[in-house]
Amino acid sequence: MKFCSECAAPLIVEVPEGDHRPRHVCPKCSAIHYQNPRIIVGTLPVHQGKIMLCRRGIEPRIDMWTLPGGFMENDESLAEGALRETWEESKASVEIEQLISVISLPIVDQVHCFFLANMPVAEYSTTEESTEIELFAPADIPWQEIAFETVKTTLQHYINSVQQSLTKPYQVCNTTLGPRKSDTY
Amino acid sequence: MKFCSECAAPLIVEVPEGDHRPRHVCPKCSAIHYQNPRIIVGTLPVHQGKIMLCRRGIEPRIDMWTLPGGFMENDESLAEGALRETWEESKASVEIEQLISVISLPIVDQVHCFFLANMPVAEYSTTEESTEIELFAPADIPWQEIAFETVKTTLQHYINSVQQSLTKPYQVCNTTLGPRKSDTY
Numbered sequence: 001m002k003f004c005s006e007c008a009a010p011l012i013v014e015v016p017e018g019d020h021r022p023r024h025v026c027p028k029c030s031a032i033h034y035q036n037p038r039i040i041v042g043t044l045p046v047h048q049g050k051i052m053l054c055r056r057g058i059e060p061r062i063d064m065w066t067l068p069g070g071f072m073e074n075d076e077s078l079a080e081g082a083l084r085e086t087w088e089e090s091k092a093s094v095e096i097e098q099l100i101s102v103i104s105l106p107i108v109d110q111v112h113c114f115f116l117a118n119m120p121v122a123e124y125s126t127t128e129e130s131t132e133i134e135l136f137a138p139a140d141i142p143w144q145e146i147a148f149e150t151v152k153t154t155l156q157h158y159i160n161s162v163q164q165s166l167t168k169p170y171q172v173c174n175t176t177l178g179p180r181k182s183d184t185y
Numbered sequence: 186m187k188f189c190s191e192c193a194a195p196l197i198v199e200v201p202e203g204d205h206r207p208r209h210v211c212p213k214c215s216a217i218h219y220q221n222p223r224i225i226v227g228t229l230p231v232h233q234g235k236i237m238l239c240r241r242g243i244e245p246r247i248d249m250w251t252l253p254g255g256f257m258e259n260d261e262s263l264a265e266g267a268l269r270e271t272w273e274e275s276k277a278s279v280e281i282e283q284l285i286s287v288i289s290l291p292i293v294d295q296v297h298c299f300f301l302a303n304m305p306v307a308e309y310s311t312t313e314e315s316t317e318i319e320l321f322a323p324a325d326i327p328w329q330e331i332a333f334e335t336v337k338t339t340l341q342h343y344i345n346s347v348q349q350s351l352t353k354p355y356q357v358c359n360t361t362l363g364p365r366k367s368d369t370y
Contacts, residue, residue, distance in 0.1 A: 036224065
């Protein structure tokens with residue numbers, strides 16, 4: 001971030017009055033340009049006890065398996081975003097059951113939220129983002145080929161909940177993964 | 186958003202290749218400037234069955250009561266952000282117990298996340314943001330003077346959970362409040 005998006009003046013970095021953190025501030029129009037974490041939303045679609053995974057057709061982690069998900073957009077709820085991403089990546093129509101995981105990833109300034117979703121019919125198709133889509137029994141999950149830690153954590157949490165015969169709604173897995181940026185840079 | 190924050194060129198609004206939505210795009214350097222929902226994090230601090238509320242010293246909703254909370258920052262987890270905001274607004278040291286609510290507010294492109302927190306000692310003090318801080322028994326909550334719907338929903342969900350004698354961890358309240366922007370503009 002180098003220039004003010006309101007007036008095009010070069011930005012400076014300073015702690016605004018009444019704030020505690022350095023921000024990108026415009027010395028000309030005084031606009032403060034905040035940067036905040038972004039939300040990833042997705043679903044864990046289940047059809048007759050099997051979990052739908054998508055093989056990624058795009059970077060990062062191309063060719064690895066993932067749950068459908070992506071950046072939450074403005075003007076939608078978490079659940080709406082999760083349904084939209086599921087449709088975009090797999091053309092699957094699913095029904096939201098409950099929030100199943102909320103995972104902070106401070107290293108990349110993201111929060112990942114997954115919903116357990118019921119998939120009444122096993123209808124889906126490959127897309128530009130997904131080169132292969134498959135239903136996996138819990139015992140057959142390709143753990144070594146899962147694209148993201150948050151997806152792995154979400155799958156493990158769901159499978160543990162089912163195996164412990166917990167009744168729905170399941171507890172939401174809320175955790176933090178990975179180091180802080182301040183730990184590594 | 187009028188100018189490119191990378192090269193200062195005037196932005197245009199168009200649907201980038203492979204995308205489905207209009208974005209702010211730079212015709213000079215091709216940067217795409219996404220806008221995404223922001224996260225509000227806070228706590229519901231409980232000391233010996235009483236809930237800590239803060240009277241707002243700043244707009245919006247000045248003089249109304251709220252739970253401590255504010256914008257999640259980069260390089261922190263949800264729980265860390267909630268603890269930071271609680272300290273900044275009330276100088277209270279609390280211990281995170283569990284995520285208690287996750288509420289989408291598409292009308293303002295926000296997601297509000299509150300944590301139930303234990304407050305071992307009743308130590309707190311007013312700040313620039315909070316002109317008065319008080320512990321309320323559930324029966325004494327000033328419902329007519331609660332600043333935000335998400336705070337009201339979070340308080341009601343917690344009190345219902347306690348009154349139903351549910352054991353911890355409580356279920357997370359996950360819901361959406363208010364209309365879409367597309368409903369109103």
